Amino acid sequence: MNEAYSDRSVPYTRTRGHHANETAEDYVEAISAIVAEKKECRVLDLARHFNVSHVTVSRIVRRLQGESLLQSSPYQPIELTAKGSMLAEKVKQRHEVVYAFLLALGVDRQTAQIDSEGIEHHVSRKTLAAMKRFIAGKK
Amino acid sequence: MNEAYSDRSVPYTRTRGHHANETAEDYVEAISAIVAEKKECRVLDLARHFNVSHVTVSRIVRRLQGESLLQSSPYQPIELTAKGSMLAEKVKQRHEVVYAFLLALGVDRQTAQIDSEGIEHHVSRKTLAAMKRFIAGKK
DNA sequence: CGGTTAGTGTAGCCATGGCTACAGATAGCA
DNA sequence: TGCTATCTGTAGCCATGGCTACACTAACCG
Numbered sequence: 001m002n003e004a005y006s007d008r009s010v011p012y013t014r015t016r017g018h019h020a021n022e023t024a025e026d027y028v029e030a031i032s033a034i035v036a037e038k039k040e041c042r043v044l045d046l047a048r049h050f051n052v053s054h055v056t057v058s059r060i061v062r063r064l065q066g067e068s069l070l071q072s073s074p075y076q077p078i079e080l081t082a083k084g085s086m087l088a089e090k091v092k093q094r095h096e097v098v099y100a101f102l103l104a105l106g107v108d109r110q111t112a113q114i115d116s117e118g119i120e121h122h123v124s125r126k127t128l129a130a131m132k133r134f135i136a137g138k139k
Numbered sequence: 140m141n142e143a144y145s146d147r148s149v150p151y152t153r154t155r156g157h158h159a160n161e162t163a164e165d166y167v168e169a170i171s172a173i174v175a176e177k178k179e180c181r182v183l184d185l186a187r188h189f190n191v192s193h194v195t196v197s198r199i200v201r202r203l204q205g206e207s208l209l210q211s212s213p214y215q216p217i218e219l220t221a222k223g224s225m226l227a228e229k230v231k232q233r234h235e236v237v238y239a240f241l242l243a244l245g246v247d248r249q250t251a252q253i254d255s256e257g258i259e260h261h262v263s264r265k266t267l268a269a270m271k272r273f274i275a276g277k278k
Numbered sequence: 279c280g281g282t283t284a285g286t287g288t289a290g291c292c293a294t295g296g297c298t299a300c301a302g303a304t305a306g307c308a
Numbered sequence: 309t310g311c312t313a314t315c316t317g318t319a320g321c322c323a324t325g326g327c328t329a330c331a332c333t334a335a336c337c338g
Contacts, residue, residue, distance in 0.1 A: 012165075012256065013190050014296075019158060020324065044285060051152050056326060058287065063324085075286060075333065102266060105273060111265045118261025126250045127241060134244060153326075159294065183315060195296060197317065202294085214303060214316060 022121045023060060025091045026050070028069055031080055032088035040077035094128060095120045101131040104138045161260045162199060164230045165189070167208055170219055171227035179216035233267060234259045240270040243277045 030049050034041040043061065047054040061078060064070050069084035080088060098120045102112035123131070169188050173180040182200065186193040200217060203209050208223035219227060237259045241251035262270070 012188060019295095023325080042285075043287090052325085053327060054286065055288085055328085060325070102269075105266070105269045107266050107269050111263055115261055115263050115266045119258050122254055122257025122261070124250055124254050127244075127246050127254045130241075130244045130246050158325095162295080181315075182317090191295085192297060193316065194298085194318085199295075 020063075024064055024067065024069060025087065025121060026117075027060060027064055028080060028084045028088040029091045029095065031070065031078055032085065032092065035080070041079075042077060046078075091120070094123065097128055097131055097135070098123060100135055104135050159202075163203055163206065163208060164226065164260060165256075166199060166203055167219060167223045167227040168230045168234065170209065170217055171224065171231065174219070180218075181216060185217075230259070233262065236267055236270055236274070237262060239274055243274050 027046065030046060031041045034045050034049065038045075043054050043057050046057045046061075050057070061070065061072050064084070065072055068081055069087065070078055070080050072078045095116060099112055099116040102116055102119075103109065107115070166185065169185060170180045173184050173188065177184075182193050182196050185196045185200075189196070200209065200211050203223075204211055207220055208226065209217055209219050211217045234255060238251055238255040241255055242248065246254070
């Protein structure tokens with residue numbers, strides 16, 4: 001299940017991996033943003049970002065390292081691998097499109113921010129393209 | 140956490156309950172649809188619907204009974220409670236709006252079906268209203 | 279240098295939702 | 309009636325991601 005980051009191609013097909021992939025996407029996106037903002041990303045930065053305990057973060061970070069999405073050593077800052085950076089970039093762009101789309105639809109910023117976080121993981125390539133067309137048409 | 144069916148009101152606030160609520164919504168919606176179609180709903184109907192084993196269904200059904208969303212006795216058909224029916228109706232309507240919205244946006248039926256299943260759980264009241272306005276404007 | 283504080287790791291608990299394997303119930307048909 | 313096939317339940321495994329409690333590291337400051 002290595003390259004399974006968008007495998008929801010059959011209606012109601014549940015696998016263990018879906019939720020884990022969403023977590024991976026959220027984490028690399030957050031790490032990328034935190035590094036961009038304050039030069040380095042720590043376990044506690046992520047814990048505060050997601051409102052979870054540092055223990056939860058630490059275990060997830062270990063898992064993502066096993067998936068070669070990031071690199072971490074004890075008491076050291078967390079860094080994305082090339083693979084992790086590419087995924088982060090893809091997720092960030094998709095997220096931005098969904099957010100901009102909701103704004104264009106007439107939703108307020110706060111709601112658009114919250115809903116886009118939930119929606120982004122479920123938007124297929126085709127729907128994303130339709131959202132882009134809509135945004136372009138609005139300009 | 141009894142009435143927590145749409146509690147994602149803060150950015151990136153994760154709780155154990157979110158995913159479980161989505162499962163509950165999917166199940167009551169499916170049960171309602173299956174009952175409407177073939178008079179009764181069995182464990183195996185749900186297992187086939189969601190592409191999971193009957194064991195998984197059976198455990199989730201037990202949990203949902205504990206939440207008073209449905210009633211089930213050994214080897215008997217599954218029935219929604221009044222509470223379960225109301226939730227199912229709400230979810231069904233929201234799902235239909237999201238599906239119709241994606242179609243109106245220019246997405247093909249297959250993609251709209253799949254994406255709407257994932258997206259529906261993350262659409263707030265406000266975004267849903269915006270989708271309705273968009274559909275109405277298209278007519 | 280030592281002490282306090284913030285950060286991190288580990289152990290171990292829980293709930294959820296995947297699974298296989300096996301056992302028991304139900305129903306339909308010869 | 310009894311066989312067979314389908315359905316359902318139970319036991320028990322796993323991964324994920326929540327948590328608290330406790331221990332250790334590191335860093336900063338007096």
